[in-house]
Amino acid sequence: xxxxxSEIERRRTFAIISHPDAGKTTxxxxxxLYGGAIAQAGAVKGKKNTRAATSDWMEIEKQxxxxxxxxxxxxxxxxxxxxxxxxPGHQDFSEDTYRTLMAADSAxxxxxxxxGVEAQTRKLFKVCAMRDIPIFTFINKMDREARDSFxxxxxxxxxxxxxxxxxxxxxxxxxxxxxxYDRGSRKIIHFTSNGGARAxxxxxxxxxxxxxxxxIGERLHRQLADEIELLDGAAAEFDLDRVxxxxxxxxxxxxxxxxxxxxxxxxxxxxMTTAPLPRHSxxxxxxxxxxxxxxxxxxIQANMNKAHRDRIAFLRVCSGRFEADKEVxxxxxxxxxxxxxxxxxxxxxxxxxxxxxxxxxxxVFDPGIFSIGDxxxxxxxxxxxxxxxxxxxxxxxxxxxxxxxxRKQFLKGMEQIAQxxxxxxxxxxxxxxxxxxxxxxxxxxxxxxxxRLKSEYGVDLYxxxxxxxxxxxxxxxxxxxxxxxxxxxxxxxxxxxxxxxNQLLLFGSQxxxxxxxxxxxxxxFSEFGGAVS
Ligand code: G4P
Numbered sequence: 001x002x003x004x005x006s007e008i009e010r011r012r013t014f015a016i017i018s019h020p021d022a023g024k025t026t027x028x029x030x031x032x033l034y035g036g037a038i039a040q041a042g043a044v045k046g047k048k049n050t051r052a053a054t055s056d057w058m059e060i061e062k063q064x065x066x067x068x069x070x071x072x073x074x075x076x077x078x079x080x081x082x083x084x085x086x087x088p089g090h091q092d093f094s095e096d097t098y099r100t101l102m103a104a105d106s107a108x109x110x111x112x113x114x115x116g117v118e119a120q121t122r123k124l125f126k127v128c129a130m131r132d133i134p135i136f137t138f139i140n141k142m143d144r145e146a147r148d149s150f151x152x153x154x155x156x157x158x159x160x161x162x163x164x165x166x167x168x169x170x171x172x173x174x175x176x177x178x179x180x181y182d183r184g185s186r187k188i189i190h191f192t193s194n195g196g197a198r199a200x201x202x203x204x205x206x207x208x209x210x211x212x213x214x215x216i217g218e219r220l221h222r223q224l225a226d227e228i229e230l231l232d233g234a235a236a237e238f239d240l241d242r243v244x245x246x247x248x249x250x251x252x253x254x255x256x257x258x259x260x261x262x263x264x265x266x267x268x269x270x271x272m273t274t275a276p277l278p279r280h281s282x283x284x285x286x287x288x289x290x291x292x293x294x295x296x297x298x299x300i301q302a303n304m305n306k307a308h309r310d311r312i313a314f315l316r317v318c319s320g321r322f323e324a325d326k327e328v329x330x331x332x333x334x335x336x337x338x339x340x341x342x343x344x345x346x347x348x349x350x351x352x353x354x355x356x357x358x359x360x361x362x363x364v365f366d367p368g369i370f371s372i373g374d375x376x377x378x379x380x381x382x383x384x385x386x387x388x389x390x391x392x393x394x395x396x397x398x399x400x401x402x403x404x405x406x407r408k409q410f411l412k413g414m415e416q417i418a419q420x421x422x423x424x425x426x427x428x429x430x431x432x433x434x435x436x437x438x439x440x441x442x443x444x445x446x447x448x449x450x451x452r453l454k455s456e457y458g459v460d461l462y463x464x465x466x467x468x469x470x471x472x473x474x475x476x477x478x479x480x481x482x483x484x485x486x487x488x489x490x491x492x493x494x495x496x497x498x499x500x501x502n503q504l505l506l507f508g509s510q511x512x513x514x515x516x517x518x519x520x521x522x523x524x525f526s527e528f529g530g531a532v533s
Contacts, residue, residue: 004321004357008288009275011359013083013316015101017128018110019118023140027110027256028073028084034263035075035082072314072361074344080270083361087124093442095421096299098391099372101127103298103316103361105277106134108269113139113146113173113253117159125160127391130528132246133277135162136269139170142180143193143255146173150230153251163236163248167268168261169227170253171220178216180253180261181207181224183231190215191260202260243272276359279318281375283383286319288358292378293320293328296385297370300420301363302452311420313366315376318385322356331375331384339364339376372421390498390529393424393439396466396506397446400435406459407434413457414438418499423449426496426504429484437496437506438463439471468494468506470513472525475503488519502529 018024073084085104087097101107107128109121128135139152146152153164168180171188179191179202188205205215207228213221242248250272254261276288279296286294299314322328327336343363344353356362373388401410414436418425423445426437440446446463453459476482482503484495492508493516505525507513517525 002291004291005289007081007321007357008359010079011081011083011276011357012106012270012273013085013104013276013359013361014106014108014269014273015085015087015104015128016108016110017087017101017121017124019112019115019120022110022112022115022118022121023256024086024110027108027138027140027262028086030256030259030262031077031082031084031266032073032075034266035077072344074360077266077270081359082270083359085361093120094445095391095393095424095441097124098127098441099298099388099421101133102131102388103314104133105359106136106273109135109137109249110256111137111139111152111156113141113152114144116147116152116155122159125162126527129160129162129246130389134244134246134273135249136265136272137164137249137251138256138265139251139253140256142170142173142253143177143191143258143260144174146170149227149253153235156249156251162246163242164251165236165238165243165248166231166251166253168252168264169224169231171216171224176217176220177255178220181228182264183228188212188216189261189264191255191258193258240272244274276318280386281383283381286383286385288319290319291321292381293322293326294318294375294377294381294383294385295322295328295362296376296388297372297374298388300366300370300372302417302420302422311366311368311370312363313370313374314361314363317356317358317360317362319358320378321358322360322362324354327379328376329379329381330369331377331382332371333369333374335369336379337369340367341365371419390421390424391441392471392527392529393441394469394471395441395443395446396437396439396468396471398435398464398466399438399449400462402460402462404434406457409457410453410459413453413459415499417449417452424498426498428494428496437466439506466494466506467492467508470507470510471504472507472513472527473502473504473529474523474525477522477524482523487523488516490515498529504529 016024016028071086075082085100087100109125111121137156149170156164168182170180171178177191179189181188186207188207190203190205192201205212236248239248243250252261252265254265256262278285278287295315295317297313298316301312324342327338330337342353344351353362375384377383401407414425417423424439426439428437450461453461474482490512492512494506496504496506498504505516
């Protein structure tokens with residue numbers, strides 16, 4: 001195996017998803033600690049809070065002290081080179097969060113053991129499932145009171161429609177938490193809390209150890225024996241192939257905060273996942289081990305420096321090796337280019353790099369030539385990777401310029417920002433260009449839009465909330481454009497078009513989506529649109 005192939009072989013690129021507060025940051029931090037990428041706990045969180053003061057990211061980020069971007073972190077662990085893609089939550093949840101998942105080969109889903117499946121987990125899971133990528137579940141906070149483990153698994157299976165395979169099984173929870181039983185080795189990893197919730201030590205004990213009653217208590221020992229019997233009899237068989245195709249999720253129980261179960265999780269995860277996966281393209285599947293370089297743009301971050309109106313394009317390297325001084329071919333632009341200032345992110349630091357391999361994520365300076373989904377490949381090749389879908393926004397506003405004289409700047413700004421993929425713009429039939437309907441995945445994007453139009457284009461916006469929450473791209477059976485008068489629509493449904501002429505319906509409720517679908521059987525509804533821009 002050549003040097004670049006062994007570099008690719010040892011790479012693992014995954015996204016970490018959760019509902020806010022389930023413990024995603026804490027778990028990420030523990031991974032980084034193992035890999036020696038950070039020296040102390042709190043470094044990731046600390047950066048999240050203080051980064052605004054030290055970086056030159058957009059003003060709005062400084063004002064609010066939050067991050068509008070998703071970050072990527074690379075670290076080394078036992079010979080593996082691991083890229084973690086963080087998916088932002090809370091107010092900074094946006095379409096970027098979804099797009100980040102397009103760059104990953106697998107996902108780690110963190111669930112709060114007291115809460116189970118929550119709204120944001122559901123949304124992110126849907127996007128992972130769309131690509132059939134492997135999903136690993138970490139049920140966190142077992143050192144606190146938790147819901148019944150069987151009930152949690154049942155909920156995962158029912159709500160998300162994926163089968164689960166518990167790799168380990170918890171013994172008690174909260175004050176009674178004694179550790180986990182590892183089903184593969186049939187050993188108990190015993191948890192000892194070290195001074196409150198901050199750290200734990202783990203010791204391994206055989207299931208048949210005569211001292212087990214003394215260690216975990218007679219009651220929990222009996223309960224464990226019953227549960228093991230139930231699990232072995234009723235749960236799905238372990239099938240690595242199904243894990244790798246995303247139809248079976250290995251489940252792990254633990255506690256990120258006390259560092260219990262994190263390292264075994266990481267080790268199982270690294271064994272079960274594969275090196276960077278092949279990707280679909282117009283030339284068929286492109287294997288990560290191909291010696292020719294290829295990559296696609298999955299995210300564009302605008303305005304890192306306001307004075308220059310510059311942008312950074314984030315690339316997922318899909319095959320071969322990227323070398324900073326070599327030319328690459330930008331397929332959509334039809335030009336050979338040299339990527340300028342290639343950089344990688346380590347925790348929140350950025351560093352200029354000379355090379356990167358399939359599986360890696362790099363940021364490059366974008367003078368305004370890239371769009372989301374663009375392909376870059378070695379000169380001589382011209383294939384394109386599958387486009388990145390657009391995701392259904394959930395918040396809509398009617399937007400126009402306060403000053404009618406600024407119509408041109410208004411449209412230019414709206415189109416530019418839509419092209420970066422931060423917002424989606426639509427128009428209602430028979431309305432002029434003075435007004436657009438803006439759809440976003442997270443409401444913070446409205447603030448970003450308002451701020452950027454004012455500061456970059458000198459346009460003050462008038463925005464009015466619209467009572468829609470659901471959007472579906474529609475196509476008619478005969479492939480012809482749909483006419484409003486031919487549809488049966490309720491009063492809380494609106495027909496609009498995106499700027500590529502695709503037709504969509506906006507709805508006030510899920511109920512209205514179902515009602516409309518039932519009454520218009522000739523329409524196909526889709527939650528994901530075509531390519532961005
Ligand atoms: P997020 O990134 O998914 O939003 O979650 P984050 O890691 O920030 O964790 C949310 C809260 O849950 C934090 O508490 C964190 O310490 C706590 N937490 C995470 N994992 C565990 C766990 O295994 N057990 C327990 N008991 N708590 C856990 P916080 O009070 O909001 O922040 P902090 O003051 O602890 O930093």
